[in-house]
Amino acid sequence: xxxxxxxxxxxxxxxxxxxxxxxxxxxxxxxxxxxxxxxxxxxxxxxxxxxxxxxxxxxxxxxxxxxxxxxxxxxxxxxxxxxxxxxxxxxxxxxxxxxxxxxxxxxxxxxxxxxxxxxxxxxxxxxxxxxxxxxxxxxxxxxxxxxxxxxxxxxxxxxxxxxxxxxxxxxxxxxxxxxxxxxxxxxxxxxxxxxxxxxxxxxxxxxxxxxxxxxxx
Ligand code: TZP
Ligand code: MG
Numbered sequence: 001x002x003x004x005x006x007x008x009x010x011x012x013x014x015x016x017x018x019x020x021x022x023x024x025x026x027x028x029x030x031x032x033x034x035x036x037x038x039x040x041x042x043x044x045x046x047x048x049x050x051x052x053x054x055x056x057x058x059x060x061x062x063x064x065x066x067x068x069x070x071x072x073x074x075x076x077x078x079x080x081x082x083x084x085x086x087x088x089x090x091x092x093x094x095x096x097x098x099x100x101x102x103x104x105x106x107x108x109x110x111x112x113x114x115x116x117x118x119x120x121x122x123x124x125x126x127x128x129x130x131x132x133x134x135x136x137x138x139x140x141x142x143x144x145x146x147x148x149x150x151x152x153x154x155x156x157x158x159x160x161x162x163x164x165x166x167x168x169x170x171x172x173x174x175x176x177x178x179x180x181x182x183x184x185x186x187x188x189x190x191x192x193x194x195x196x197x198x199x200x201x202x203x204x205x206x207x208x209x210x211x212x213x214x215x216x217x
Contacts, residue, residue: 002111009114009134012075012091013169015044016215017208018193020079022146023050026199034199035065039072041208047094049079049195051148062088077116082108092116092134097124098149102131116171120151122161129168137193138162140174141184146195150174156187163188178211185215 019038021031031050038046046069048062062078066088069076077092078085082105085093092114095105102117109115117128118137128136140153153174162170172189177197184192194211201207 005112009092009112010169012114013045013135013191015075015191017043017198017211018045018047018171018173018191019043019198020047020049020193020195022195022199024052025146025196029199031061032064032068034204035068037204038198038208039068039074041205043074043208045075045077045191047077047079047193048090049094055081055084059084059087062090066090075114077114085109085113094118094137102128102133106132118173120154121158122165125162125166129166133168135169135171136162136166137173138170138189139172139193141172142175142180144175144196147174156184159184159187159189178207178214181211182214182217 021034023031026034035046048065050058062084066076075091077094078090079094080099082093082100086109093109094116095102096118102115105115114134116135116137117133119125119128125136138159140150141156141159143153144150159172169191171191171193172184173193176184176192176194181192198204198207
């Protein structure tokens with residue numbers, strides 16, 4: 001039974017583009033509108049990431065997004081809030097280095113829920129794997145201003161370490177745009193996360209299609 005869940009989780013993570021919300025960069029569009037467009041464009045993983053809203057407002061948005069993603073068969077991950085992720089039956093939760101310890105989060109959520117952990121170094125990657133993470137975030141690859149407490153770019157070097165040494169799925173993130181996405185793919189990333197490049201696009205659907213075309217070059 002436990003192997004079944006492992007396979008199920010792997011399938012949910014098996015995709016090319018990982019989209020993350022950020023209403024402040026969405027040019028007047030709500031998270032709900034942005035998510036609807038991502039789903040329409042065929043995106044298979046969406047993370048709800050919203051730093052400055054009241055928890056009750058995050059809850060209300062997540063309930064709606066859970067309904068939308070469920071209908072569309074899209075994997076839904078909630079950033080930071082383990083309780084919120086469990087409450088709305090998200091597919092997973094994503095935690096950072098300053099959040100609760102991954103092995104404790106695992107105790108809480110059980111083995112069915114996906115846990116993603118942001119990492120910036122080989123030590124952090126190994127710790128996340130040992131603690132029971134299902135995937136790791138790898139970055140920031142390039143300079144980004146989207147994350148307030150972001151560390152210096154780790155470049156493609158750390159990504160290459162992960163490609164060669166880490167056996168769980170990983171997602172490259174940080175400063176990735178249409179113009180450099182192929183470079184990240186060629187360095188070995190199968191799944192690539194973008195925030196502002198997608199939520200801040202004039203036409204979200206057209207941007208996703210255009211990134212997809214580039215990934216197949
Ligand atoms: N974690 C590492 S970098 C980052 C996060 C959430 C922000 C990435 O945003 P963008 O706009 O794709 O550079
Ligand atoms: Mg966090």
